């Protein structure tokens with residue numbers, strides 16, 4: 001890893017000195033310049049001095065009593081030095097400061113008091129992201145999980161499928177686009193950011209900013225959390241297309257929990273998917289709904305990508321799998337057993353089934369993940385990009 005040059009902007013002299021020691025302590029970066037005032041105009045000589053240091057990274061310390069000025073400095077430096085990565089350092093008690101720092105152009109928000117490890121991790125993330133940008137080609141596959149009918153189990157299946165893919169292959173993202181995101185609850189995560197933040201920052205979204213909006217689960221699965229407020233203004237489908245373009249260039253597999261969201265966005269994401277898992281129960285109302293949903297999703301093409309997943313499955317005398325396929329008009333892909341106690345307890349405790357090994361239902365998700373990826377080593381991945389320049 002080449003040594004990164006770092007400029008430190010901190011009004012407090014002691015904090016400036018501490019940060020300098022911490023940066024040099026990482027051994028992968030070196031403080032090349034420090035500034036004790038927050039420039040707020042491009043004409044400020046401090047900006048010129050920072051520019052002439054040509055830093056890879058600028059650390060801006062956000063003081064508790066003067067966050068507004070520090071945020072303006074971040075915005076200004078983002079404009080004036082577009083090739084330098086901005087890391088904000090500040091407290092965690094005011095979420096609006098964190099959000100505003102990211103919106104103003106910070107790639108990372110690092111907690112104060114900071115440690116050498118925090119900085120080292122952020123520097124490694126930055127160089128890893130830059131490497132990924134340079135690595136052309138490989139694009140991930142999207143699997144979208146959508147309900148035939150509310151409460152059929154889309155979130156349970158999306159979460160556990162993503163975990164199964166993560167443990168088998170690594171580099172998996174779970175993206176929650178449900179009308180109200182429940183995936184974080186299933187995994188007992190408390191995300192600071194959501195899909196909404198990624199969409200709002202699309203104009204400057206790169207791999208490392210995307211990663212900073214995601215919440216990491218124990219085994220490495222990255223969650224782009226869903227909204228916790230029903231949205232008044234829906235983002236356009238074009239914005240989602242750009243977000244997914246970024247996701248597939250970053251992750252090997254992207255699992256989407258659309259749950260019961262039934263709009264242009266779900267249709268678009270289904271169109272971008274390798275396979276759409278339509279979750280239904282084996283009863284008349286659920287299968288009738290599955291037929292309607294597959295018709296709706298298929299209106300813009302891609303009907304052949306939709307597959308039926310029967311959740312809470314148990315054998316019912318006189319009812320065959322081909323009856324289910326005929327009623328839904330969709331080919332059956334998988335059956336997930338009915339285990340109410342295990343599933344409900346897993347959700348309530350926030351410990352997904354996949355992390356409670358050896359249950360029949362966990363084995364079912366491992367099998368589903370294996371089926372979806374069975375050809376991946378031999379078959380060249382379908383590459384798509386909405387923004388190919390050729």
Ligand SMILES: Nc1ncnc2c1ncn2[C@@H]1O[C@H](COP(=O)(O)OP(=O)(O)OP(=O)(O)O)[C@@H](O)[C@H]1O
Pocket residue numbers: 147149150151152153154155156157178182259260311312313336337338339340341343344347
């Ligand atoms: N395989 C299963 N066996 C038994 N119960 C299940 C199974 N899968 C899901 N459930 C139960 O169904 C309920 C709904 O599950 P989940 O939240 O995954 O559904 P959803 O389709 O995402 O709901 P929503 O429409 O609200 O998004 C849960 O309370 C869970 O206990």
Ligand SMILES: [Mg+2]
Pocket residue numbers: 154155156178182259260
């Ligand atoms: Mg759900």
